[in-house]
Amino acid sequence: MATDGIHIENLAKAYQIRTVSNLFGIFSAKKTTINALNGITLNIDPGEAFGIIGPNGAGKTTLMSCLLGFVTPDAGGVKIDGLHPNTIGIRRRIGYLPERLNFDRSMSAYQFLQFHHELAGEPKENCKSDTEKFLDKVELSKQTWHLAISRFSRGMLQRLGLAQALIGKPSYLFLDEPGSGLDPAGVILMRKILLEEKENGMTIVLNSHQLDQIEKLCDRVALIRKGNLEAIENLATSAPGSLERFFVSD
Amino acid sequence: MNKTIAYATVQYWLKMPLVISGILFLFGIYLAQCVMSYVSLQGVGHETRWLELSDPLALVLVLGTGIIGRDIASGLLPLILSRPVTRAEYVLTKWLTLSMAASLITILEISIVHGWFLIWDRSGIANLSYLEQVGTAIFTCSGLAAAVVMFSALRPGPFAGTGLWLILYSLMQLMEGLGKQTHADPGPNADPTIVLVFNFFNLLRPLVATLAFPLKNFIANTLSVTEVLQENAIHWLPLGLYLFNLTLAVVIAIHIVNRKELGYGSQ
Numbered sequence: 001m002a003t004d005g006i007h008i009e010n011l012a013k014a015y016q017i018r019t020v021s022n023l024f025g026i027f028s029a030k031k032t033t034i035n036a037l038n039g040i041t042l043n044i045d046p047g048e049a050f051g052i053i054g055p056n057g058a059g060k061t062t063l064m065s066c067l068l069g070f071v072t073p074d075a076g077g078v079k080i081d082g083l084h085p086n087t088i089g090i091r092r093r094i095g096y097l098p099e100r101l102n103f104d105r106s107m108s109a110y111q112f113l114q115f116h117h118e119l120a121g122e123p124k125e126n127c128k129s130d131t132e133k134f135l136d137k138v139e140l141s142k143q144t145w146h147l148a149i150s151r152f153s154r155g156m157l158q159r160l161g162l163a164q165a166l167i168g169k170p171s172y173l174f175l176d177e178p179g180s181g182l183d184p185a186g187v188i189l190m191r192k193i194l195l196e197e198k199e200n201g202m203t204i205v206l207n208s209h210q211l212d213q214i215e216k217l218c219d220r221v222a223l224i225r226k227g228n229l230e231a232i233e234n235l236a237t238s239a240p241g242s243l244e245r246f247f248v249s250d
Numbered sequence: 251m252n253k254t255i256a257y258a259t260v261q262y263w264l265k266m267p268l269v270i271s272g273i274l275f276l277f278g279i280y281l282a283q284c285v286m287s288y289v290s291l292q293g294v295g296h297e298t299r300w301l302e303l304s305d306p307l308a309l310v311l312v313l314g315t316g317i318i319g320r321d322i323a324s325g326l327l328p329l330i331l332s333r334p335v336t337r338a339e340y341v342l343t344k345w346l347t348l349s350m351a352a353s354l355i356t357i358l359e360i361s362i363v364h365g366w367f368l369i370w371d372r373s374g375i376a377n378l379s380y381l382e383q384v385g386t387a388i389f390t391c392s393g394l395a396a397a398v399v400m401f402s403a404l405r406p407g408p409f410a411g412t413g414l415w416l417i418l419y420s421l422m423q424l425m426e427g428l429g430k431q432t433h434a435d436p437g438p439n440a441d442p443t444i445v446l447v448f449n450f451f452n453l454l455r456p457l458v459a460t461l462a463f464p465l466k467n468f469i470a471n472t473l474s475v476t477e478v479l480q481e482n483a484i485h486w487l488p489l490g491l492y493l494f495n496l497t498l499a500v501v502i503a504i505h506i507v508n509r510k511e512l513g514y515g516s517q
Contacts (some may be wrong), residue, residue, distance in 0.1 A: 065328075065511075065512065068328070068332060069331075070328050070331065070511065070512035071511045071512065072509075072511065088334045088336065089334075091331075091332065091333060091334040091335070092334045094332060095332075096328075096329065096332035098325065098328060098329060100325055102324045102325035102326045102329065103326070103329075104258065104262060104326065106262070106265045107261075115254060115258055116333065118253075118254040119252075119254050119255075119330065119333040119334075119335060120333050120334065121333075121334055164329075168333075174332075
């Protein structure tokens with residue numbers, strides 16, 4: 001399978017928000033345009049771990065949504081391996097862990113992974129072994145495998161979300177705030193898993209507020225503010241604390 | 251059709267006490283109606299009337315509430331669409347699952363009643379066409395399901411789509427009712443302004459009813475096989491209208507979901 005990486009070309013996205021300034025909101029409703037992304041151009045190489053950081057409302061999640069084809073940009077475009085992210089062939093190569101985990105909470109963790117295994121079009125005969133392999137990988141204890149997801153803590157949900165994202169052996173892994181809600185052991189485990197996957201050639205795109213996690217995992221980081229790409233830091237060559245300085249100067 | 255999504259949808263229904271109790275309630279109501287109708291009409295020569303009581307509208311609404319809107323509002327849809335599933339496939343699967351589930355339940359209802367009369371009252375079964383009833387159930391459930399899926403895609407949330415459907419359906423009923431009313435007369439000594447208002451109302455009435463008819467047919471798209479196969483010939487007009495409305499509803503649902511922005515920012 002040819003991997004060409006991710007190419008983002010002049011990506012722009014604006015949202016129109018209706019602001020209401022009186023009680024009834026009929027006569028004085030105004031539409032305000034918020035530029036979530038202002039012409040972002042960047043390339044992510046195959047096998048690279050790429051971080052996206054920025055303050056709240058910087059446009060990180062919108063960028064992630066455009067990368068996954070959930071949001072249609074107003075201008076510019078995204079190509080993954082030379083194809084649009086909405087192409088079925090590309091969907092087979094991606095794994096996604098969303099920022100806000102939403103599952104059918106009546107399902108058990110086991111059923112949830114089986115559901116995604118089937119959705120990913122993986123061979124049926126591997127379903128049981130793959131499901132158990134990924135549950136083991138994220139260190140969810142066997143007692144929790146058949147519990148309803150509604151009884152899971154935030155950290156357990158995040159581990160399950162990671163297991164779900166890894167199903168289908170994706171070439172590209174998109175993680176939106178993967179460390180949120182995880183305890184320190186969970187953060188260390190997640191980093192270990194991601195580093196392993198990176199060594200196996202997986203391209204990782206990580207959107208996170210946890211600078212230490214980004215620094216320990218990523219090769220390069222895009223610094224985004226108010227929808228603009230301010231800089232791309234190469235963490236191998238940049239000075240220590242450069243990411244912190246970005247936030248301090250905010 | 252995506253079997254995994256269809257199976258998960260059915261699983262969801264089976265785990266929802268509200269859906270299960272709704273289906274059982276409708277099932278009970280239908281059987282009770284049949285029994286009452288049989289008792290009251292027995293010997294009058296209308297033995298077949300009870301079988302016309304099956305109306306899958308409420309059933310489709312119970313099953314179809316939030317069928318797509320729930321996934322959009324809860325944020326489940328992005329996770330599904332990050333897999334190799336197209337949006338059109340997702341919508342078609344939801345429509346087919348709803349159509350099939352509602353059809354199966356309706357056919358089960360009809361079969362129970364047919365079986366009952368076959369055992370207890372052989373005289374009543376002579377004029378019944380079981381296959382016609384089954385055909386009507388399938389067509390009606392599929393037509394209604396298409397509209398319910400379209401409304402669910404239109405309004406994210408568990409109940410918003412069905413709510414909007416109910417409002418529009420009630421409005422169409424009201425408009426149709428207005429059209430059927432007799433000519434309103436202000437009386438011989440009425441004020442000229444009142445007469446003008448009445449005249450305007452009388453002028454508008456048929457127009458309102460004419461507008462309501464196709465809209466109601468679109469959002470509550472049903473087809474009676476008996477009507478299509480009258481007098482040993484196929485009547486193409488009701489069949490064509492039904493297929494047109496069904497296709498239009500499904501295409502609109504796909505279009506809405508295709509255009510839906512699923513990022514958190516867009517919400």
